Amino acid sequence: MSAALQALELExxxxxxxxxxxxxxxxxxxxxxAAPFGLTVTQWRVMAALGRFAPLTASEVGQRIVxxxxxxxxxxxxxxxxxxxxxxxxxSDRRRASLRLSARGRxxxxxxxxxxxxYQERLYEALDPDERRSFDALTERLFARARAxxxxx
Amino acid sequence: MSAALQALELExxxxxxxxxxxxxxxxxxxxxxAAPFGLTVTQWRVMAALGRFAPLTASEVGQRIVxxxxxxxxxxxxxxxxxxxxxxxxxSDRRRASLRLSARGRxxxxxxxxxxxxYQERLYEALDPDERRSFDALTERLFARARAxxxxx
DNA sequence: TCGAATTAGTTTCATATGTAACTATTATGT
DNA sequence: ACATAATAGTTACATATGAAACTAATTCGA
Numbered sequence: 001m002s003a004a005l006q007a008l009e010l011e012x013x014x015x016x017x018x019x020x021x022x023x024x025x026x027x028x029x030x031x032x033x034a035a036p037f038g039l040t041v042t043q044w045r046v047m048a049a050l051g052r053f054a055p056l057t058a059s060e061v062g063q064r065i066v067x068x069x070x071x072x073x074x075x076x077x078x079x080x081x082x083x084x085x086x087x088x089x090x091x092s093d094r095r096r097a098s099l100r101l102s103a104r105g106r107x108x109x110x111x112x113x114x115x116x117x118x119y120q121e122r123l124y125e126a127l128d129p130d131e132r133r134s135f136d137a138l139t140e141r142l143f144a145r146a147r148a149x150x151x152x153x
Numbered sequence: 154m155s156a157a158l159q160a161l162e163l164e165x166x167x168x169x170x171x172x173x174x175x176x177x178x179x180x181x182x183x184x185x186x187a188a189p190f191g192l193t194v195t196q197w198r199v200m201a202a203l204g205r206f207a208p209l210t211a212s213e214v215g216q217r218i219v220x221x222x223x224x225x226x227x228x229x230x231x232x233x234x235x236x237x238x239x240x241x242x243x244x245s246d247r248r249r250a251s252l253r254l255s256a257r258g259r260x261x262x263x264x265x266x267x268x269x270x271x272y273q274e275r276l277y278e279a280l281d282p283d284e285r286r287s288f289d290a291l292t293e294r295l296f297a298r299a300r301a302x303x304x305x306x
Numbered sequence: 307t308c309g310a311a312t313t314a315g316t317t318t319c320a321t322a323t324g325t326a327a328c329t330a331t332t333a334t335g336t
Numbered sequence: 337a338c339a340t341a342a343t344a345g346t347t348a349c350a351t352a353t354g355a356a357a358c359t360a361a362t363t364c365g366a
Contacts, residue, residue, distance in 0.1 A: 007205070007266070008201055008204065008205065008266045008269055008270060010198065010201045010205065010217070011217075012289075013201075013269065014178070014273050014276060015175075015182050015269075015273065015276075016198070016218075017296075018171070018174060018175040018179075018292070019175045019178070019179050020296070021171060021175070021292055021295060021296045021299065022171040022172045022174070022175035022176070023175070023219075024219075024296065025167070025168045025171055025295075025299050026171075026172050027303070028302060029168045040352080042353095045163065045169070048161055048163045048166075049163060051161065052161065052163065057314080057315095058315065059313085059315085064163070064164075065163060066173045066176075068354080069314075069315065069316090070315090070316080070353080070355085071352095071353075071354085072315090073314095073315060073316060073317090074316090076315095093313095094314095094360085094361060094362090095313065095314040095360070095362070096313090096315090096361095097314085113160070113161045116161055116166065116168075120166060120167050120168065122298075122302055123295065123298055123299060123302065124167065125298065126294045126295050126297065126298035127294065127295070131291060134287065134291070135288070135291045136165075136167075136170075138280060138284060138287070138291075139170055139171070139174055141279045141280065142174060142279050142288075143170075143173070143174045144279065145275075145276055145278065145279035146174065146177045146178050146181060147177060149181060149272075149275055149276065150177065150181050193321095193322080195322090210345095211344075212343085212344065221323095222344075222345065223324070223325085223345090223346080223347095224322095224323075224324085226344095226345060226346060227322085229345095246332065246343095246344085247330080247331060247332085247344095248331045248332065248343065248344040248345070249331095249343090249344060249345090250344085250345085
């Protein structure tokens with residue numbers, strides 16, 4: 001049995017394709033709220049998590065949005081400084097502090113959400129409804145597989 | 154007509170999902186060649202582009218792998234330092250220099266490619282062949298759409 | 307109950323990345 | 337031919353990110 005020569009066609013290589021697509025989309029979205037609102041991607045994600053699930057501790061935020069605790073800590077510091085979120089130390093466990101959007105944060109959140117959804121909508125116009133559902137399901141399975149490979153080997 | 158309240162469900166938000174999936178895959182792949190071979194993701198991508206299409210100028214590399222010229226320049230500097238690629242200034246236009254893998258670079262490339270393809274294969278096990286084709290086609294269309302939105306508005 | 311281990315979160319350091327300014331070379335228009 | 341613009345690539349600066357060390361508080365176990 002002769003060994004097949006393997007060639008790597010970068011443009012057809014799944015991890016590469018995912019990376020390029022995600023980066024392009026991420027950059028576009030970034031333009032949507034970075035310049036107008038002065039937020040980084042990680043800060044916006046923290047706000048989005050709090051907008052939906054507050055109150056959350058920093059750890060819980062990290063679990064929700066798949067972000068490590070250092071990144072969360074830095075994003076929270078920046079958002080606190082600008083008065084966009086509020087922190088309240090847990091009385092029964094003073095290591096923990098629950099976070100929520102401030103009034104200002106809620107205003108900004110309410111202005112960004114429609115922009116983000118509109119962008120998603122325009123992106124999804126590339127697919128018909130069946131294809132959207134299909135795409136979402138496939139990404140979900142790839143994600144689960146990638147996590148299994150990382151964790152279990 | 155009452156305005157519908159819009160909610161952003163981050164975990165169902167397409168840009169977010171793409172970002173998290175791409176990052177997870179990218180991290181896994183990174184473990185595959187970063188520690189063993191001491192390459193960054195950008196360096197590996199430059200090697201992959203040269204392994205397939207050499208000789209290329211730095212600009213051409215950037216176009217192939219969707220990477221800006223500064224990133225290419227830095228990756229090239231690192232790869233030159235380690236003797237993994239070779240540079241030859243174009244005689245008819247001395248601004249340009251064509252790049253190719255060195256003998257050492259080809260050896261390393263030949264060792265990494267099977268690892269990368271094996272990882273892709275294990276990832277793709279989450280999908281059956283029809284689904285793979287479908288997924289690839291859908292990502293292609295989303296990419297085209299994202300680029301159109303960025304460029305054209 | 308007291309020391310070790312765990313957990314939440316922050317700080318530090320080294321590295322990576324993006325933007326803009328810069329150098330060197332070639333192309334263009336008059 | 338010569339000033340201006342464009343192109344290839346590098347450097348510099350500011351900011352972002354990841355890994356590991358660290359602080360503070362709590363839990364666990366002998």
